[in-house]
Amino acid sequence: MRILLVFFYLIVTFAMNPLGYSQEKKFTVSVAPSYSNTNLSWSIAGNIEGTSPNILSEVKYYNILVFDPSMKLVYRGVRNLEFSLGFQKGWTLGGKVSDRDFAEDNRTALTYDETFDSNKGWVNGLSIGGSYYFLNSENFLVRGHLIFNNEVQRYYSLKDEIPNLKTTYQTNRKAVLLGLGGVYSIGEKVKIPLDIFYSLNRITSEANWNLIEAFQHPLSFQHFADGNGYSMDLGVEHQLNQIISTYFNLEINSFNTRAGIDKVFFKTGEIEKTRLNGIHYFKKQISFGVKMNF
Numbered sequence: 001m002r003i004l005l006v007f008f009y010l011i012v013t014f015a016m017n018p019l020g021y022s023q024e025k026k027f028t029v030s031v032a033p034s035y036s037n038t039n040l041s042w043s044i045a046g047n048i049e050g051t052s053p054n055i056l057s058e059v060k061y062y063n064i065l066v067f068d069p070s071m072k073l074v075y076r077g078v079r080n081l082e083f084s085l086g087f088q089k090g091w092t093l094g095g096k097v098s099d100r101d102f103a104e105d106n107r108t109a110l111t112y113d114e115t116f117d118s119n120k121g122w123v124n125g126l127s128i129g130g131s132y133y134f135l136n137s138e139n140f141l142v143r144g145h146l147i148f149n150n151e152v153q154r155y156y157s158l159k160d161e162i163p164n165l166k167t168t169y170q171t172n173r174k175a176v177l178l179g180l181g182g183v184y185s186i187g188e189k190v191k192i193p194l195d196i197f198y199s200l201n202r203i204t205s206e207a208n209w210n211l212i213e214a215f216q217h218p219l220s221f222q223h224f225a226d227g228n229g230y231s232m233d234l235g236v237e238h239q240l241n242q243i244i245s246t247y248f249n250l251e252i253n254s255f256n257t258r259a260g261i262d263k264v265f266f267k268t269g270e271i272e273k274t275r276l277n278g279i280h281y282f283k284k285q286i287s288f289g290v291k292m293n294f
Contacts (some may be wrong), residue, residue, distance in 0.1 A: 025293035028074040032249070033290025036090070038064040039282045040155070040171070042205075042223065044262045045275040053105045055277065059169070061118055061155050064095035068123055070287070080133050088125030088151070095119060097157050116157040117169075123153040129177070138185075145179030145195065168208045171279075175201045175255075177231070191237040199229045201255050203279055216265040223262055223276050229255020243293055251285040 041060040046052035068090025076082045095118035103109035129147030150173070157167035181195030205223035209215050235249040260276040 019055075026076050027294040028072075028076075028291055029294070030072040030289055030291045031069070032065070032071075032072070032247075033069050033286040034090075034285055034287040036066045036068060036154075036251075036285035037098075038066065038095075041277070042279045044276045047205055048273055048275050049276070050259065050275040051105075052192070053102055055102055055107050056274070057099070057101045057106070058107070059097065059099050061095060061097045062170075064118055064121070064155065065093045066090045066121075066123055067093055068125075068285075070125070070289075079288060082131050082133075084127070084129050084131070086125070086127040088123065088127075090123040090125075092119060092121035092123075092156070095121075095155075097155065097257070099157065100207075100236060116159050116165075118156055118158070120156040120158060121154045123151065125149070125151040127263075130145075135182075140185070143181060143182040143183075143195075145177065145181070145197065147177040147179065147197075149175045149177060151175075151201075162211075165210070166208075166210050168210075171204050172204045172206075173201055175199045175229075181233070189239040191239075193233070193235045193237065195233045197231045197233075198244040199231065199255060201227050201229060201257065202261075203227070203257055205279070214267055216267055219265055221264040223263060223279065225257035225260025225276055225279055227255055227257030227279070229253070229281070237291070247287075247289055247291060249285075249287040249289075251283070251287070253281070253283040253285070254282050 039062045043058040045054050046056040050158040068088055070086060070088040072084060072086040074082055074084045096115060097118040098115045100110060101112035127147055127149040129141050129145060129279050131145045133141055133143045135142035152170065152172050154168055159165050177199045179195050179197040181193065183191050183193045185191050187293040203225050204222065206219055207221050208218045209220040210217055210285050231251065231253040233249060233251050235247055237245050237247040239245045257279045260279060262274045262276040264272045
């Protein structure tokens with residue numbers, strides 16, 4: 001909350017004393033194919049108090065390779081401000097997932113240990129936000145961001161030897177991102193943008209463990225958790241002419257949740273809750289795209 005108050009104070013302060021930042025073009029359309037590598041893991045305890053044992057089951061999705069084209073629209077019709085709308089649609093190309101169960105605390109007395117393929121899945125993303133330019137010099141711009149983001153990603157657990165295995169785990173992440181960054185210009189045609197974000201996240205996940213007969217299907221259990229994280233965007237832009245620019249971008253995104261709730265739906269109609277120890281997420285993404293200014 002303190003970070004939010006500081007951020008809005010800065011926006012109000014600079015809005016009352018505008019720096020005169022202006023751009024000739026009001027609209028920018030960016031289109032980019034992207035590749036990302038994601039690791040996501042979670043674990044649950046044996047009961048709602050987080051004991052018996054403290055880690056009962058642990059699932060790790062790792063090296064999930066996704067091809068995810070994206071599009072971003074930017075409007076600069078207001079002094080010092082710009083507004084953005086982004087879309088993302090991706091498909092999983094490869095990856096692995098491990099599933100382990102334990103009978104004793106601290107990952108001891110292993111009772112189940114299996115690795116599956118996770119080479120199927122998808123991701124959808126939508127973001128909307130605004131940026132304010134605090135400083136405008138000949139070679140350097142400083143800007144702040146406030147962005148709302150929603151990303152839904154589905155992970156699979158598959159195995160050739162078990163053709164009817166179609167286990168799924170789908171995350172729905174809603175996040176508020178507060179960012180600060182800048183753009184450094186080298187000459188008239190090359191720009192290097194760098195932005196760093198702090199995020200507040202709310203995660204809701206739904207799973208279908210389709211071969212476990214004791215669970216309901218298609219909804220076997222749900223996860224609910226809140227957390228925070230950090231991300232960084234670093235890029236290089238090259239202006240070809242007054243309308244078209246090319247760019248390369250590297251994004252690193254990481255977040256962790258606090259303890260949450262695991263809600264299990266049994267075939268008998270019984271619903272049981274236990275402690276979700278947390279969800280951990282780390283993604284690296286590279287993009288190479290084109291920007292068109294109008």
